[in-house]
Amino acid sequence: MAAQVLSGSSDATYTNNTGENVRVIINYMQSSSTGLSISWAGVSTSNTNTGTFAIGRQLAGQYQNSSTTTSLPTELMLAPTQSFSSVSGPFNIVVIPEGG
Numbered sequence: 001m002a003a004q005v006l007s008g009s010s011d012a013t014y015t016n017n018t019g020e021n022v023r024v025i026i027n028y029m030q031s032s033s034t035g036l037s038i039s040w041a042g043v044s045t046s047n048t049n050t051g052t053f054a055i056g057r058q059l060a061g062q063y064q065n066s067s068t069t070t071s072l073p074t075e076l077m078l079a080p081t082q083s084f085s086s087v088s089g090p091f092n093i094v095v096i097p098e099g100g
Helices: none
Strands: 006-007 013-015 022-030 036-040 041-048 064-065 068-071 077-079 084-088 089-099
Touching: 006 068, 068 089
Parallel strands: none
Antiparallel strands: 006 089, 013 084, 022 077, 022 089, 036 041, 036 084, 064 068
16 A cells, blocks of 8 residues: 555544554644644643644654643554544644555
8 A cells, every 4th residue: 555645724533444554754733723632542642732833754843831841743653453633733644554
């Protein structure tokens, strides 16, 4: 299976139904009005700051709010049947199967 590109203006979702592991690469993701939340394989992390910020491969992966720093991943691995989702603004994500 070829790589898949996910792009949109809000809330990304993907379920791995390829039968093999996949790599999820977040090239760009901007916060929504409620912050930014990412869930994958039963794990979740979020930054609820309501200011606009973004994460991505060529962007800083951290946002500092007062004395708290929240890091969000920009690359994940999913096993077959695992899912990825975000509560976000605009996004561009590439999903690459392990077999190429």
